[in-house]
Amino acid sequence: MSTNAELSERGRRRRQIGVVLLLLIIWEAAARLSGVSPLLFPPVSEVVRTLISDLGRGVLPGRIGYSLLIVAEGVGIGLAAALLLSLAGHANRHIGMAVDTLVALMHPLPGIALLPIVILWAGVGHTAVLLIIVHSVLWPLTTSITAGIRTIAQHLYDVSRNFRLNPARMAVHLIVPGIFPHMMSGMRIGWARAWRALIAAEMVFGAAGGGGGIGWYIFQKRVFMDTRGLFAGILVIMLIGILFESYLFDAVERITIRKWGVSR
Amino acid sequence: MSAVPLLEARKVGFRYGRNSCLFKGLDLTLHEGEFLAVVGPSGCGKTSLLKILGGFLTPGSGTVYRQGLPVQSPSPHAVMVFQEFDQLFPWKRVWSNVAFPLKAGGKISVSEDPAAADPSEKKGPDRPREIDRRVEEILREVGLYEFRRYFPYQLSGGMKQRTALARSLVSRPPILLMDEPFGSLDAQKREELQGLLLRMWDEHGFSVVFVTHDISEALVLADRIMVMRLPEEKAGEEGGPGTAAAGGRGPCASDDSVQSIFLDIDLPRPRVPQSPVFREYYRRIFRLLGQEGVDDRDSSQ
Numbered sequence: 152m153s154t155n156a157e158l159s160e161r162g163r164r165r166r167q168i169g170v171v172l173l174l175l176i177i178w179e180a181a182a183r184l185s186g187v188s189p190l191l192f193p194p195v196s197e198v199v200r201t202l203i204s205d206l207g208r209g210v211l212p213g214r215i216g217y218s219l220l221i222v223a224e225g226v227g228i229g230l231a232a233a234l235l236l237s238l239a240g241h242a243n244r245h246i247g248m249a250v251d252t253l254v255a256l257m258h259p260l261p262g263i264a265l266l267p268i269v270i271l272w273a274g275v276g277h278t279a280v281l282l283i284i285v286h287s288v289l290w291p292l293t294t295s296i297t298a299g300i301r302t303i304a305q306h307l308y309d310v311s312r313n314f315r316l317n318p319a320r321m322a323v324h325l326i327v328p329g330i331f332p333h334m335m336s337g338m339r340i341g342w343a344r345a346w347r348a349l350i351a352a353e354m355v356f357g358a359a360g361g362g363g364g365i366g367w368y369i370f371q372k373r374v375f376m377d378t379r380g381l382f383a384g385i386l387v388i389m390l391i392g393i394l395f396e397s398y399l400f401d402a403v404e405r406i407t408i409r410k411w412g413v414s415r
Numbered sequence: 416m417s418a419v420p421l422l423e424a425r426k427v428g429f430r431y432g433r434n435s436c437l438f439k440g441l442d443l444t445l446h447e448g449e450f451l452a453v454v455g456p457s458g459c460g461k462t463s464l465l466k467i468l469g470g471f472l473t474p475g476s477g478t479v480y481r482q483g484l485p486v487q488s489p490s491p492h493a494v495m496v497f498q499e500f501d502q503l504f505p506w507k508r509v510w511s512n513v514a515f516p517l518k519a520g521g522k523i524s525v526s527e528d529p530a531a532a533d534p535s536e537k538k539g540p541d542r543p544r545e546i547d548r549r550v551e552e553i554l555r556e557v558g559l560y561e562f563r564r565y566f567p568y569q570l571s572g573g574m575k576q577r578t579a580l581a582r583s584l585v586s587r588p589p590i591l592l593m594d595e596p597f598g599s600l601d602a603q604k605r606e607e608l609q610g611l612l613l614r615m616w617d618e619h620g621f622s623v624v625f626v627t628h629d630i631s632e633a634l635v636l637a638d639r640i641m642v643m644r645l646p647e648e649k650a651g652e653e654g655g656p657g658t659a660a661a662g663g664r665g666p667c668a669s670d671d672s673v674q675s676i677f678l679d680i681d682l683p684r685p686r687v688p689q690s691p692v693f694r695e696y697y698r699r700i701f702r703l704l705g706q707e708g709v710d711d712r713d714s715s716q
Binding site: 304306307309310311312313314315316317320323324325328329331407410411412413 | 469471488489490491494495497499501502504505506515516519520521566567568569582586
């Protein structure tokens with residue numbers, strides 16, 4: 152990447168932070184000057200104070216950890232299943248067609264629409280939330296991994312056949328790095344869907360089993376009419392979303408597909 | 416040297432689709448240490464022939480033998496080199512691309528001692544060091560050792576093909592199957608790489624089947640040239656294999672498929688394209704491809 156691109160990237164980030172600060176100032180001023188009850192619309196400074204105190208008391212870190220853990224679990228299962236489906240589809244034309252059809256049917260279905268059935272089948276515990284997350288990531292990942300396998304250059308398959316790679320080495324040296332660019336875009340979509348589905352599911356289910364996630368945190372705050380806490384929860388969800396979508400995925404791409412010159 | 420040819424195609428035929436015939440009844444022999452070039456117009460099946468020789472494609476009829484044994488699948492004994500730059504792994508640096516056959520491939524000996532050349536040696540503690548030594552050696556030979564940490568996208572076309580050449584030779588295969596490997600390079604780079612290939616061929620003693628549509632390139636490189644000619648009515652027609660299939664060359668009638676003619680090139684190396692003998696050879700092959708002068712067949716083997 153050229154220095155120019157890096158500079159403009161940094162400039163963009165700086166302007167984004169400027170916009171955020173401006174919004175926060177407007178929020179603060181509007182809350183303080185409008186005379187609306189802080190129970191309905193608390194100033195941002197109060198929200199941040201609640202946020203910091205809940206972080207310090209360990210309430211929020213526990214909730215965040217719970218949410219992230221269950222998303223990680225669901226994405227892991229979804230990724231493994233997507234790999235299996237796409238590889239099976241690649242190996243056999245008929246399976247491929249079946250997988251394509253299945254994806255076309257399931258992909259447009261929002262996870263939240265499955266909630267009643269999932270509750271019926273798996274109750275309201277950990278398994279139910281996990282099922283929703285797996286559903287959210289599985290289909291977009293299958294689509295992108297299937298596309299990824301198709302875009303691997305035929306010559307690379309030929310080279311691998313030429314040196315008689317066994318299937319395991321074929322996967323390590325060819326398939327996994329070959330699908331990486333597509334897998335990353337699938338992960339971005341999958342993650343975004345999983346994160347939204349998780350929060351929604353948590354707010355419907357409430358606490359699942361041992362504890363609840365960040366969605367449950369917001370749910371509780373509503374019960375106790377703790378508006379500042381409600382806003383704090385929303386801020387946390389936004390921040391984690393940004394952290395993943397703008398930083399974590401970028402970082403992974405920088406050390407993989409951008410380094411290899413196969414993206415941007 | 417054994418009496419069994421290194422590579423032999425007997426009565427090999429290949430067709431696209433159900434009804435169109437590309438070539439049939441084709442014979443070809445590659446001797447140990449020989450440099451054989453295959454020239455012919457596009458669409459005559461040069462690449463398909465090469466892939467059949469390598470075991471990547473199954474011939475419609477006939478059999479290919481490598482050292483007397485029928486070829487059924489690709490093997491590290493006959494390594495393909497392609498024209499396209501995407502034959503390198505984009506995610507591997509030059510070093511890892513070249514080390515790939517030794518690190519990922521099955522059962523390739525890296526020992527200098529032929530007696531120790533058995534698969535069990537693969538597990539030996541010396542193998543990683545031996546691989547490193549071999550990779551470094553071949554990278555220095557193709558002049559890319561300084562670029563070993565580069566990714567393919569950072570290389571020029573010539574450097575990419577040098578990397579591909581190094582990768583194909585690092586496992587010391589007896590046969591190299593090259594499909595217009597320098598076809599995407601400019602004239603100067605092409606000449607450089609032809610010289611490099613000849614030097615390495617001279618030193619390592621492998622055999623080559625080199626497909627090209629460039630008569631001069633074939634004449635600069637090869638001991639023997641196989642000229643593939645399209646059947647009469649197809650002569651002069653342009654088009655790739657796809658066109659040939661769509662055009663429906665029809666069933667494999669006796670005189671309806673590609674013919675092959677072999678020419679021994681009796682010229683000392685390095686060969687100078689400006690020399691009268693070179694030009695005479697050039698004209699002869701040109702006429703063969705142009706369908707005139709069937710009388711030239713007296714010079715086939």
